[in-house]
Amino acid sequence: MNSSLALVLERTDIRRGDAFAVAPAPTLATGFARLDAELPGGGWPRGALTELLTEHGGISGIGELGLLLPALAALTGAGQAVVLIAPPYCAHAPAWAAAGIRLDCLRLVFPSRPRDALWAAVEALRCGGVAATLLWLDALFRAQLPANSLRRLHVAAGEGGGGAFCFRPARLAAAASPAPLRLQLQAQDIGGRLQVKILKRRGPPARQDILLDIARPAGFLQSVPHAVAGAVLPDIRRRNRVAA
Amino acid sequence: MLWLALYCPTSDGETASLPEASATRPTTLPTPALACWAGRFTPHVNLAPDALRLEIAGSLRLFGGLPALLDLVREDLAAMDLSAQLAVAATPLAALWLARAGSGNANEVICPDLPATRAALAAVPLAALQLPPPLARRLEGFGLRRIGDVLALPRAGLGARLGKPFLIDLARALGEIADPQPWFVFPEHFEQGLELPAPVEAAPVLLFAARRLIAALAGWLAPRNAAVRAIECLIDHGHGVTTAVPLAFSAPVYAPQRIERVLKERLDALTLSAPALALRLRVQEAEPREDRSHALFDGGEQRHEALAELMDRLAARLGPQAVQGLACHADHRPELASRASRGPSPRHAPAPSLPPRPLWLVEPPEALRESHGRPQRAGPLALVAGPERIESGWWDGLDARRDYFVAVDNEHRWLWIFRDSRPPGGWFLHGWFA
Structure with missing residues (x-):
């Protein structure tokens, strides 16, 4: 190989198409070995924006937070702060505590105007004292985030060096984004597993989707769940009648 | 004893070059607020009509020597947009005279001990003494221009011709007799204000003026080893109309930069109902500082500080209700089992094991x-x-x-x-x- 070419290849900001990029900062273990194996650096990137795309405008109930919970629990367990910006609903403290999150390390920010939300997001990402920031910005912007906002968020994350997770609607999967890691999440029919499709990563394109076992509130889900409902409901009705 | 004099010339000819800054630049006379700021360096402060004098012999070690301390003083003066002539001497009167005689940073006279002070005094022109006009005329009549010229003459004869007070002043400046100074008494409650030289229409511009008050507050807090949780900033519009801008902090603060950044967020979001004429800073309650050891490797302390500051700034701009913590509450009804907490929530007891609950x-x-x-x-x-x-x-x-x-x-x-x-x-x- 040409010696000057070899020199170029030694640089950390240059990567070959068939290899993972060298992560600029130590990554954050996701808690899912199969996902870690597919991510450059072996975990959630720090100091870079990560996009998580789901149906229903990024506010879904398919387990998109469950994907982050092991990493967040590890961070807060070490006394590091996690900030939620513009969460879609009220956070239910007992559930977060049960997921292993230390509540005193959790901060929620509820901006009312889109401009404030973006400002708060950039400030939180830039702050060195925040280990992970979770963003739900699209709901505040009627159409969608202004084009340069994502780049601002990405740059701010680089300054702060914490994890930056932006929940976004799945219809933006084809849109261009400066985020170096983009995952599309879908619920799977059988078993309540979460299907993770890697849309973009600093490395070779992912060959196939990853299936993850996310912590679910109930046991194994039957393929025909209506039967369960039918079995339970009359039973309760009967009990109520007795009580009355 | 070592004295640092800050002489504030009353003529502000050089401010004309900066019309923008001079609009918000308050008068340069030493004020109680400036004396409060000096509390950062020493508790022994003397407030004279045209100068501020600090007794800094006891502070040198803490600040890492005289040059380091002077650098800090210059830095603060620049941040407050104040111009003052510095001089250091072994006696208070000599420091004042040397400061008055000096011109510009290059001509600062720094005399760390008495012999150096005496040597430096010889070159001070008599005009710097601001003597009563008849006395000044007589000295001029003798052909005396500098203190050195006076000292060359026999003292006894001088006393007969020029009067005792002049001789006593000379002896005090030379350190031959004691020169006790009245100390500035730091107020029990901090409330300092300043008049703006011109009405200010845009709230963010007020930050420049507020910097002096914040520096004063930091200086006032330092000798008490105190910190504040809440500050009230009052903007006076004249005719008895004031706008109150309360600042709240999640943890007690004492660093001026941190107070300033939170105030900036508030002022940026503020629209003034009328032009501002004066500014006032008030502290209701100060509490003792919590001093913690710094970790050598972890950096956890800095992270904690950075987070607290971020939360204060977010709360200042978005409103206090927009920034919340989360805490469990013992209640079976889900809507009551989770509560938003203001400020850091305590490390709670583990939640009772319940059937699955939604996030x-x-x-x-x-x-x-x-x-x-x-x-x-x-x-x-x-x-x-x-x-x-x-x-x-x-x-x-x-x-x-x-x-x-x-x-x-x-x-x-x-x-x-x-x-x-x-x-x-x-x-x-x-x-x-x-």
Whole structure:
């Protein structure tokens, strides 16, 4: 190989198409070995924006937070702060505590105007004292985030060096984004597993989707769940009648 | 004893070059606020009509020597947009005279001991003494221009011709007799204000003026080893109209930069109802500083500080209710089991082991359609766990009797729904297992 070419290849900001990029900062273990194996650096990137795309405008109930919970629990367990910006609903403290999150390390920010939300997001990402920031910005912007906002968020994350997770609607999967890691999440029919499709990563394109076992509130889900409902409901009705 | 004099010339000819800054630049006379700022360096401050004198012999070690201390003083003066002539001498009067005689940073006279002071005094022109005009004329008549010329003459004869007070002043400046100074008494409650030289229309511009008051506050806090949780900034519009801008901090603060950044967020968001004429800073209550050891490797302390500052700034701009913590509360009703907490929530006791709870709570619960005895939400919902009866609250009027289920919809989203057992009944969506 040409010696000057070899020199170029030694640089950390240059990567070959068939290899993972060298992560600029130590990554954050996701808690899912199969996902870690597919991510450059072996975990959630720090100091870079990560996009998580789901149906229903990024506010879904398919387990998109469950994907982050092991990493967040590890961070807060070490006394590091996690900030939620513009969460879609009220956070239910007992559930977060049960997921292993230390509540005193959790901060929620509820901006009312889109401009404030973006400002708060950039400030939180830039702050060195925040280990992970979770963003739900699209709901505040009627159409969608202004084009340069994502780049601002990405740059701010680089300054702060914490994890930056932006929940976004799945219809933006084809849109261009400066985020170096983009995952599309879908619920799977059988078993309540979460299907993770890697849309973009600093490395070779992912060959196939990853299936993850996310912590679910109930046991194994039957393929025909209506039967369960039918079995339970009359039973309760009967009990109520007795009580009355 | 070592004295640092800050001589503030009353003529502000050089400010004319900066018209923008001079609009917000208050008068340069030493004020009690400036004396408060000096408390940062030493508790022994003397406030004279045209100068501020600090006794700094005891502070040298703390600040790492005289040059380091002077650098800090210059830095602060520049940040406050104040111009003052510095001089250091072994006696208070010599420091004042040397400061008056000096011109510009290059000509600063720094005399760390008495012999150097005496040597430097010889070159000071007599005009710097600001003698009464008849005395000054007589000295000029003798052909004396500098202190050195006076000292060359026999003292006894001088006393007979020029009077005792002049001789005593000379002896004090030379350190031959003691020269006790009245100390500035730091106020018990901090409330300092300043008049703006011109009415200010835009709130963010006030920050420049506020910097001096914040520096004064930091200096006032330093000798008390105190910190503040709340500051009130009062903007005076004249005619008795004031705008109060309360600043609240999640943790006690004492660093001027931090106070300034939070004030900046408030001022940026503020629209003045009328031009501002004066500014005032008030502290209701100071509390002792919590000093913690710094970690050598971890950096956890800095992270903690950075987070607290971020939260203060977010709260200052978005409103205090927009920034929340989260805490568990012992109640069976889900809507009461989780509470927003202002400020850092205490490390709570572990939550009792409950059946699964959703991360997001839909508040108020969303009513669901029911068809064929099954709850519907864009198609029928499948119940996969439950029921869990939650019945509580008969004592406070928020009585609830509900049967909770974990449900999954057509799109495999996990819901937490309940059926109200009390009339009129019906199904409700109460949470999302995200």
